[in-house]
Amino acid sequence: MGNHIFILAAIMLVSGIFGGLINYYQMNQNTSDSGSLPRCIVIGIGASFLVPVILDFVNSDLILEIQGDPSRLLIYTGFCLIAAIAARVVIVNTSDRILREATLARAQSEAAQQELRVLRDELLPLVEAETEQDAPLDDGTTPELDADLDETAQKTLKSLASERYTFRSLAGLSRQVGTEETATGKALAQLSAKELVGKVSGLHGIRWYLTEKGRRMADLLV
Known part of the structure; x- marks a missing residue:
C-alpha cells in the first residue's frame, strides 16, 4: 500500500512539473518575468495533487483500480496532466476577465462622473437664477453701470x-x-x-x- 501511494505521488509530482512546463512555453514566450517558470510549475503541481480529491467527489474508484490493473496508471497520469495544464488556463482566463471587467467599470465610472460634472455646470446657473439671495454676492454695494461696456x-x-x-x-x-x-x-x-x-x-x-x-x-x- 505504501508503494502504491508513493507511485501515485510521484506521478502527480512529475505530471505537475510537466504540465507547468507546457503552460510556460505556451503562454509565456514573450515575457521577461523571471519568476514565471517557477510559478507555472508550482501551479501545475498544486493542481495535479488535487486530482484525488476530484476523483473522490465524483465517486470514482480509479485509485483502487490501479492496484489491480497497473495499466490504469496511464489514465491517472492523463488526469493529472490535464489538471496541471487546465489550472493555468483557468487562472489566466479568470484574471483576464476580472481585469476587463474592472477596466470597463472604471471607464463607466469616469463617464458617469463626467456626465455629473456637465449636469452640475448646467444646473448651477438655473439654481442661482431661481434662488432668492438674502444679500448681494459681492461687497454689498449697489452696482453701477460699467462704462467700458460697448x-x-x-x-x-x-x-x-x-x-x-x-x-x-x-x-x-x-x-x-x-x-x-x-x-x-x-x-x-x-x-x-x-x-x-x-x-x-x-x-x-x-x-x-x-x-x-x-x-x-x-x-x-x-
Whole structure:
C-alpha cells in the first residue's frame, strides 16, 4: 500500500512539473518575468495533487483500480496532466476577465462622473437664477453701470436677461442682437472677463448664461 501511494505521488509530482512546463512555453514566450517558470510549475503541481480529491467527489474508484490493473496508471497520469495544464488556463482566463471587467467599470465610472460634472455646470446657473439671495454676492454695494461696456455688449447683456431661456447659443444671441456672430462672440468674451456671463459645454454645444452679477447689471440697462 505504501508503494502504491508513493507511485501515485510521484506521478502527480512529475505530471505537475510537466504540465507547468507546457503552460510556460505556451503562454509565456514573450515575457521577461523571471519568476514565471517557477510559478507555472508550482501551479501545475498544486493542481495535479488535487486530482484525488476530484476523483473522490465524483465517486470514482480509479485509485483502487490501479492496484489491480497497473495499466490504469496511464489514465491517472492523463488526469493529472490535464489538471496541471487546465489550472493555468483557468487562472489566466479568470484574471483576464476580472481585469476587463474592472477596466470597463472604471471607464463607466469616469463617464458617469463626467456626465455629473456637465449636469452640475448646467444646473448651477438655473439654481442661482431661481434662488432668492438674502444679500448681494459681492461687497454689498449697489452696482453701477460699467462704462467700458460697448453697445454690442450691452445689447447682448439685455438679450440674455430678457429671454425666457437661461442658456443661450451664440447664433440665437446674434440673431436677437442683430450682429454678426464674430461681434457677438467678442461681446460675450468682454462680458465673461467682467464675470457678467458664464458658459457651459453641454450636449448641444456651448451655451451662455447670466451670472448673478450680470443679472443685476442687466437691470440697470432696462
